[in-house]
Amino acid sequence: MTATANPTGTPKAKKLSMKARYGALTRDLDWAPGYVSEEEMYPHTSYEGIKIHDWSKWDDPFRLTVDAYYRYQAEKDKRLYSVLDGFAQSQGHLTLSEGKYLNAMKVFLGGVTPLEYAAHRHFAYLARQFNGPGPRFAALCQSIDEMRHAQTEIHTLSNYNKYYQGMHNFAQQHDRVWYLSVTKSYFDDALSAGPFEFLIAIGFSFEYLLTNLLFVPFMSAASFNGDLPTMTFGFSAQSDESRHMTLGLEAIKFILEQDEANVPIVQEWVDKWFWRGYRVTGIVSQMLDYQLPRPVMSWKEAFELYFEQQMLGGLFPDLALYGIKPPKHVDQAIWEKDHLSHWLHDTFYQFSHAANFTTTVPDTEHLDWLAQAYPDTFNQLYRGKWEEMGKLAEEGNRFFYPGLPQLCQVCQVPMVYCENGNPHKRAVYHSEYEGENYNLCSEGCKWIFDREPAKFRQAWLPVHQIYQGNCGGPTIPDVLEWYGFQEGDSGEYIGSVDHKNWIARHQMIEDKLGQGAGH
Ligand code: FE
Ligand code: ZN
Secondary structure (H helix, E strand, C coil): CCCCCCCCCCCCCCCCCCCHHHHHHHHCCCCCCCCCCCCCCCCCCCCCCCCCCCHCCCCCCHHHHCCHHHHHHHHHHHHHHHHHHHHHHHEEEEECCCCHHHHHHHHHHHHHHHHHHHHHHHHHHHHHHCCCCCHHHHHHHHHHHHHHHHHHHHHHHHHHHCCCCCCHHHHHHHHHCCCCHHHHHHHHHHHHHCCHHHHHHHHHHHHHHHHHHHHHHHHHHHHHHCCCHHHHHHHHHHHHHHHHHHHHHHHHHHHHCCCCHHHHHHHHHHHHHHHHHHHHHHHHHHHHHHEEEEEECHHHHHHHHHHHHHHHHHHHHHHHHHCCCCCCCHHHHHHHHHHHHHHHHHHHHHHHHCCCCCCCCCCCCHHHHHHHHCCCCCCHHHHHHHHHHHHHHCCCCCCCCCCCEEEECCCEEEECCCCEEEEEEEECCCEEEEEEEEEECCCCHHHHHCCCCHHHHHCCHHHHHCCCCEEEEEECHCCCCCCCCCCCCCCCCCCCCHHHHHHHHHHHHHHHHHHHHCC
16 A cells, blocks of 8 residues: 555556557568468569568667657757858858869759758668668658758858859769769668668768768868858758767677678678778868868878778777678778878869869978878879969969770779878779679779779769760760869869959958948
8 A cells, every 4th residue: 555546546557667658669570471471572682682580679769759859859949940041141152261162062962951951861771671660760851851952052052052053963973973973873782781781881881981971071161161141051950960970880780790691791891892982082172282272180180080080999899899890902992091082182273174073282381281191192293283283374374184084993083092001002993794894993993893894884974974975975074064164163272263253242342341441
């Protein structure tokens, strides 16, 4: 007998724990199919060879219900959109570090935003195809997150599109422009893989292994260069990102724990998708080191912190317990950290007449910054070339490469890389498949090609497509028109439409301030 005895005499229902309440609202709603077999209902989860014995072992780390999810996301959106409004009304773009900073955002909008949308589509597919309700709901939330990321990024950058060139046609350009095929083909490769491979490719290798190398640099670049909207977007995506990272880690551990036979399959996917993703982050490397008027950190520093320390040092010892080793070819990525951005921005510089951004030779202060960030390589190997390019530009002979580069069949980056350990030897690999020769940029890409030649022989290589006459016509102006470029989208920054406008607008402000002081 207790003091709180129920006066009506009916037994009082015990309140459910948080976990039980969450279970009742989510995975307990699932049912076992009665009229069809599980195989028929979920036909895509067996052909990759992954064995799952107990889908209920998937643990949901966040326990979100639909109500909580939308309330939280709506609050973040409200905050973001009020920042965007305030920035637009106060002509905030004039307080950016410099007009050319937006070149970094043009790369982001054309290269990354369409991938958010592709991720939205494919996580929706996983939300249908996985047998277990736990991973299905996690995939559903991520699908909606990714749609939101695509929309908020477009809204965030749309204000700049009113005043600057190069952003007006990003979706079509994602499908057509040579360097954007690097990011597009990476995601197409994942979209055309099976559901488990996609989960390891995007959920784990991208969202866990490499996301900090992609997002943190872009978002801190924004904050350092006065881009409050992009920074705010970054914060609003960050809490989603931490959910996605947890999903990726949960996914790999779940698959590995289910059956020992899964380990070698997952290892090959980690090897493949580390290298695919790493090649894509090369675009980030040149952004960090060359495209920011106010640099944040070098690629080398970012790679050491977010990859070597956090992943090789923190994550992989943990995964070793499951029998997973650090990715193949990781030693080459470590060696390349002293060179990567210099090779790639050199390419961006020489081909920016055919890109949706502009480039210019770094000034002396910037070259000095690079020299201290890369004490072993920059002055020794790369500075001289920039000084030479600067001299040519001053003499009125700004250099653009007049031909088309050889692309790697797998990563689709021009073949600008060097042999592991030797910055003086250009790396060129070949594979033969059914009598045809394919060119590969590295041991990593060659290994990936040889594993799935029938897949990669189908790659849509922008340069080959131009030569085959599928890109608007045989001349550079034909191709640029097919890309949907307008005056000022591409080429040299100094003297460009954006540069002239930047100077004119700031002159106007100074004149106004000058008049004000006279009164
Ligand atoms: Fe996203
Ligand atoms: Zn490659």
